[in-house]
Amino acid sequence: MSKRNLLATVAALSAFGLNAAQAESLKMGALATLEGAFTALGEDGMRGVQLAINEFGGTAGGREIELITGSSDASPDSAIRATRRLVEQDGVQILVGPLSGSEGLAVRDYAKTQPDVTFVNGSSAAQDTTLRDPSDNFFRFSTDGAQWMAGLGEYTLNEKGYESIAIIAEDYSFPYSLVFGFLEPYCRLGGQAKVEDRFWVPIGNKDYSSVIASLPDDVDALFVGLGGADAVNFLTQYEQAGGELPLVAGSITVDQTVLGSKGRTRDFVIGTPSASPISDTWDDPRWAAFVASYQAEFPDGFPSPSIFAHAYYVNTKAALLALDEVGGDLSDGGANYRTALSNLSFETPTGMVSLDARRNAIADIFLTEVIEGPDGNLVNDTVKVTSQVSQTFGLEYEEFLEYGVVGRDNPSCS
Amino acid sequence: MGKYIVLAALLLAYPTFVGDFFTFQIGAYALLLGTVALSLQVLGGYGGMVSLSQLTVAGIAGYTVAILGDNTTNVMGLGWPWWCVVTAAIAIAAIAASLIGAISVRTEGIYTIMITLAIAVSFFYFVRQNYPVFNGFTGLAGVEPPRFGALYLRDPAPFYYLSLAIAAVFFWAVRYERHATFGLALQAIRDNPRRMAALGYNVPLHRVAAHALAGVIAGTAGVALVWFNGRISPGTVGVDVAIDILIIAVIGGMRHPIGPFIGALVFVLLENFAIDLIDRERFNTVIGLCFLAIVFLSPDGLLGLFDKARQAVRADTPKPQEPRKHPDKLHHNR
Numbered sequence: 001m002s003k004r005n006l007l008a009t010v011a012a013l014s015a016f017g018l019n020a021a022q023a024e025s026l027k028m029g030a031l032a033t034l035e036g037a038f039t040a041l042g043e044d045g046m047r048g049v050q051l052a053i054n055e056f057g058g059t060a061g062g063r064e065i066e067l068i069t070g071s072s073d074a075s076p077d078s079a080i081r082a083t084r085r086l087v088e089q090d091g092v093q094i095l096v097g098p099l100s101g102s103e104g105l106a107v108r109d110y111a112k113t114q115p116d117v118t119f120v121n122g123s124s125a126a127q128d129t130t131l132r133d134p135s136d137n138f139f140r141f142s143t144d145g146a147q148w149m150a151g152l153g154e155y156t157l158n159e160k161g162y163e164s165i166a167i168i169a170e171d172y173s174f175p176y177s178l179v180f181g182f183l184e185p186y187c188r189l190g191g192q193a194k195v196e197d198r199f200w201v202p203i204g205n206k207d208y209s210s211v212i213a214s215l216p217d218d219v220d221a222l223f224v225g226l227g228g229a230d231a232v233n234f235l236t237q238y239e240q241a242g243g244e245l246p247l248v249a250g251s252i253t254v255d256q257t258v259l260g261s262k263g264r265t266r267d268f269v270i271g272t273p274s275a276s277p278i279s280d281t282w283d284d285p286r287w288a289a290f291v292a293s294y295q296a297e298f299p300d301g302f303p304s305p306s307i308f309a310h311a312y313y314v315n316t317k318a319a320l321l322a323l324d325e326v327g328g329d330l331s332d333g334g335a336n337y338r339t340a341l342s343n344l345s346f347e348t349p350t351g352m353v354s355l356d357a358r359r360n361a362i363a364d365i366f367l368t369e370v371i372e373g374p375d376g377n378l379v380n381d382t383v384k385v386t387s388q389v390s391q392t393f394g395l396e397y398e399e400f401l402e403y404g405v406v407g408r409d410n411p412s413c414s
Numbered sequence: 415m416g417k418y419i420v421l422a423a424l425l426l427a428y429p430t431f432v433g434d435f436f437t438f439q440i441g442a443y444a445l446l447l448g449t450v451a452l453s454l455q456v457l458g459g460y461g462g463m464v465s466l467s468q469l470t471v472a473g474i475a476g477y478t479v480a481i482l483g484d485n486t487t488n489v490m491g492l493g494w495p496w497w498c499v500v501t502a503a504i505a506i507a508a509i510a511a512s513l514i515g516a517i518s519v520r521t522e523g524i525y526t527i528m529i530t531l532a533i534a535v536s537f538f539y540f541v542r543q544n545y546p547v548f549n550g551f552t553g554l555a556g557v558e559p560p561r562f563g564a565l566y567l568r569d570p571a572p573f574y575y576l577s578l579a580i581a582a583v584f585f586w587a588v589r590y591e592r593h594a595t596f597g598l599a600l601q602a603i604r605d606n607p608r609r610m611a612a613l614g615y616n617v618p619l620h621r622v623a624a625h626a627l628a629g630v631i632a633g634t635a636g637v638a639l640v641w642f643n644g645r646i647s648p649g650t651v652g653v654d655v656a657i658d659i660l661i662i663a664v665i666g667g668m669r670h671p672i673g674p675f676i677g678a679l680v681f682v683l684l685e686n687f688a689i690d691l692i693d694r695e696r697f698n699t700v701i702g703l704c705f706l707a708i709v710f711l712s713p714d715g716l717l718g719l720f721d722k723a724r725q726a727v728r729a730d731t732p733k734p735q736e737p738r739k740h741p742d743k744l745h746h747n748r
Contacts, residue, residue, distance in 0.1 A: 035698060071689055071697070075649025076553065081439075085686055089435035102552050106645065109486075109555055171542070172551040202542055202551070408545075 025064040026328060028319070029086035031097025031107075032122055032312070036073035037204040037229045041257050041308045042099050045122055047298050048305070048312030049096055051290075052320060054297065060320040061328025068092055074099070074203055076106035083107055087117050093330050094118045094323075096316050099308060100203075101126030101145065101174025111135040116333035118341070120319045123311030126173035127180070127406050130360035131391060137334075139341050139359045141318040141348075142311035143277055143389065145174050146181030146406070148251045150365040150386040150393075152275035153186030156248050160273060162221035164192035168211060168234065169225030169250065171200035176406040178225045178250040184393075184403070187413035192219075195409050205230060208237045215245070225250030231258045239268045251276035251307055254370050259378040260302035269378065272370045275386075277311065278350055279366035280304045280379035290349030303377040314348045321346055351387070360391045425578055429571045438570035438642075444675070444682040445577040446642060449584055449635035451662040451674030453628035456588055459668040460597060461624045462604030464523075467514050467530040469659050470537045471629050472636030473651030475507035477541065477548060479557060479640045486556025489549040496560040504633040511629020512622055519621035534656045542648040553647020557640050568641060580638055581675065584631045588671040591627070600624055665708045667717025676716050680708075 030049045032042035046069065053065055068090045070082035079098045086092045095117065098107050104124025111119045112135045121129070121140040125148065130140050156162050165186070169175035183193055197219060199211050211234075215222065222245040226234050231253045247269065252258070254274045279287075290313070294305040305313075322340040330337055345354035351364040364387050368380035392400035404410055429437040450472050458464045483499040485491040494502070518529045541548040548554070559567035567573055591597040603610045603617055611617050640646050649655075658681065666677020684704055689697040712718040 069689065073649075075652070076555075076645065076647050077643060077649040080643065080645070084439055085435070088439060089433075089686070102647075105552065106555065109645075202539075 029092035029095040034071035045308040045312040048309035052316035060323035063328035079103035097122035127177040145177030149181030166197040227252035249274040256302040256306040279382040434570040442577040448675035448678035453631035471632040475503040475633035475636030476640035478503040480554035507633025508629040515622040515625025555645040559641035667715030
């Protein structure tokens with residue numbers, strides 16, 4: 001009934017010479033993990049979506065944005081169920097999401113069955129989502145896990161002097177990408193990371209005592225690639241077990257979703273180097289403005305926006321900018337809209353972002369170290385900015401494929 | 415009988431009233447989840463054995479389809495013809511269910527639950543950690559149902575009717591079994607296993623046979639579920655989902671084979687639409703509260719609620735109310 005009313009309104013407005021498209025609202029879906037181990041991450045992702053929409057005053061291309069949210073629990077199945085509901089029941093024409101790596105792979109596969117719907121990534125960062133067998137209607141304006149590690153492998157070996165390292169990370173596609181991005185330069189330059197010193201744990205693991213007990217003592221450092229509640233649990237237990245290895249962290253392990261949590265791990269993580277698509281203390285007006293609007297809008301959010309708020313914000317903003325460009329017109333099944341997205345190049349809080357031929361972002365990456373901020377919160381301090389990191393590390397596409405699919409043993413580091 | 419004809423007509427006509435989403439994602443999914451829960455109802459309602467591994471049995475069938483048939487993950491995918499795959503999947507599910515039965519039938523009550531829970535948990539971790547065959551966390555994607563000319567089985571209406579056919583066949587089978595010799599013996603074993611053993615019945619064998627039957631039901635639903643999702647991964651056979659099956663059976667009601675389907679419908683609707691009722695941080699609380707309310711108001715599930723309502727209407731007549739007998743008890747069928 002309401003649809004009919006809307007049609008009548010539209011018809012009436014057109015009679016007065018207004019463009020029909022201006023009156024009809026546009027349905028946009030947002031999918032994030034609002035359940036499970038990554039709940040805090042998903043909630044912050046949703047804050048990022050809200051920030052971008054508010055920045056546009058709730059309209060883009062002359063059409064009001066009607067936001068519909070969906071929830072998953074980081075498993076590919078739940079992501080597909082929620083995506084199906086948003087696309088097939090709610091009829092969203094643009095979907096922002098999902099959050100986690102293997103979800104991204106699943107949504108990418110689903111995207112191929114819905115050629116008229118445009119999928120813009122949330123924060124999922126598995127390499128293969130856009131590298132191998134990409135989908136024409138899946139766009140990622142946030143970078144992948146291997147890109148996030150730019151500069152960290154070199155820094156760990158050369159500046160920190162850790163010549164051998166053990167690894168603990170979650171056992172799925174995103175940490176594989178992360179570890180690959182870290183180890184590729186680290187091993188190439190002579191660092192040691194034996195395959196038997198890599199520990200892969202399931203998402204949502206609560207008890208790390210057996211892993212902690214079997215960590216080797218003949219390594220110089222420990223690389224931690226865990227996210228959300230998993231990272232908090234591991235760090236707490238490792239500290240309580242008297243762990244002494246210096247840490248090197250994958251982006252999400254020292255993200256605000258972990259640093260901002262209340263716990264005893266505080267002093268323990270100070271000085272941990274990491275690399276990430278954001279840096280909490282980056283001295284740049286664009287970033288400062290983003291942080292200020294986040295803090296003003298969400299007083300009960302984290303002290304500073306997390307990677308997930310940032311990634312969802314950047315992706316939503318891209319979706320809205322392209323809508324402006326086509327005047328909100330998706331009547332051709334979104335073909336023009338997707339062309340506009342492909343050619344988009346815009347300023348984000350962390351610098352310029354543009355897309356490569358497979359619709360994956362080329363963006364700046366930050367090398368960071370955890371410090372105690374002026375107000376007592378733990379933050380990531382900017383050590384160095386690596387500008388315009390591409391998915392293929394600057395190599396030709398074919399050449400990069402020779403590294404092989406990311407996984408537990410890639411690179412083998414021998 | 416009349417009410418079943420009305421119900422059948424409604425179910426057959428359902429896709430013409432609603433859109434694709436309600437046909438596929440709500441209708442077909444509820445029918446398939448209901449079928450898995452039906453297999454638990456056979457074991458729990460008639461056999462007195464509450465098993466948490468019915469979803470595992472469905473998952474074994476699903477993984478078999480993805481491994482023996484085609485998938486796009488470059489792991490396994492042996493490419494057998496679909497009818498071989500389906501037969502093998504259901505057979506393997508039935509064998510696995512019989513083995514689970516053989517392990518668990520000598521236990522009672524909470525111990526049966528513990529053993530079957532342990533099986534469900536170990537299968538979950540096994541597929542999550544095994545990469546060469548099950549492809550770990552990511553699982554196997556790109557599983558396609560068979561095509562018959564222009565008829566593509568995953569299109570909403572064809573898939574709905576496939577699910578309806580599966581659900582209907584097993585619904586009638588279970589309904590028939592309730593009054594068949596085997597079903598009566600099973601219910602008698604539920605009520606007094608020692609007496610049945612004294613009468614010369616092989617109690618464990620009957621129970622294992624019940625597990626095998628439930629395995630065929632769950633396995634068939636599992637094949638359809640993997641076609642439905644187009645993929646299978648450890649998340650599909652996780653402990654939380656295994657417990658969802660128990661929730662479905664309990665909120666629907668364990669007494670009658672229609673119960674699991676009612677439970678599944680309520681469950682699927684809540685799972686899909688609770689997020690619209692309340693803000694997105696709290697929707698799981700709503701789901702939990704609904705289940706709590708159902709079980710609190712009626713320990714017999716929604717079926718029991720329905721019966722209570724009917725009794726309340728009848729209570730207007732002056733006839734004294736006889737205490738309702740358990741309809742599944744053996745003496746009722748004499």
